[in-house]
Amino acid sequence: MSDTPMDASKRNWLLASGCVGAVGAAFTAVPFVSSMQPSERAKAAGAPVEVDISALKPGEKVTVEWRGKPVWIVKRTPEQVAALAKLEGELADPQSKRNPAELTPEYARNQARSIKPDVLVVVGICSHLGCSPVDRFRAGAQPSLPDDWAGGFLCPCHGSTFDMAGRVFKNKPAPDNLEVPPHKYISDTRLLIGEDNKA
Numbered sequence: 001m002s003d004t005p006m007d008a009s010k011r012n013w014l015l016a017s018g019c020v021g022a023v024g025a026a027f028t029a030v031p032f033v034s035s036m037q038p039s040e041r042a043k044a045a046g047a048p049v050e051v052d053i054s055a056l057k058p059g060e061k062v063t064v065e066w067r068g069k070p071v072w073i074v075k076r077t078p079e080q081v082a083a084l085a086k087l088e089g090e091l092a093d094p095q096s097k098r099n100p101a102e103l104t105p106e107y108a109r110n111q112a113r114s115i116k117p118d119v120l121v122v123v124g125i126c127s128h129l130g131c132s133p134v135d136r137f138r139a140g141a142q143p144s145l146p147d148d149w150a151g152g153f154l155c156p157c158h159g160s161t162f163d164m165a166g167r168v169f170k171n172k173p174a175p176d177n178l179e180v181p182p183h184k185y186i187s188d189t190r191l192l193i194g195e196d197n198k199a
């Protein structure tokens with residue numbers, strides 16, 4: 001749900017960056033690089049980040065930092081997975097055909113935009129002006145969203161909406177789906193963000 005304990009890091013992103021975007025936060029880390037331990041330096045420079053998702057329950061999200069960007073890992077419920085198939089006509093790029101090299105690795109060019117149907121991995125930065133969208137996982141009518149909302153993300157800056165696969169809805173300011181970063185599974189419950197089998 002939108003306010004799980006695991007979501008604290010995302011809240012920090014929002015507090016730190018506001019609407020100027022999580023991208024801006026990346027630059028603030030640079031002056032401190034020389035004072036970091038070697039492993040921290042490697043991480044800041046873009047080393048892959050390993051994440052244990054064994055505790056992630058359906059409907060929950062965890063945020064990790066990779067290359068100064070917030071990366072969201074969402075475990076979708078069976079209902080959220082099923083809803084993806086019904087939204088195609090409402091989406092700007094349902095098959096993730098736009099800028100595939102930058103936005104969607106080959107293994108995520110599917111309806112769920114993911115390796116496993118229930119686990120979404122996306123960069124939490126809006127493709128419009130770089131705000132960090134907020135979770136709106138609960139289905140149904142609610143402020144700023146259509147009555148038939150099936151769950152997803154809302155960018156409060158200019159109202160772009162994304163489904164539970166990070167696919168942007170039609171006629172919104174955001175031109176593209178959320179970016180799926182390179183990633184792979186190193187075990188059933190451990191993900192490596194920033195590296196895939198092509199690396």
Ligand code: FES
Nearest residue numbers: 126128129155158
């Ligand atoms: S930055 Fe997301 S809609 Fe403008």
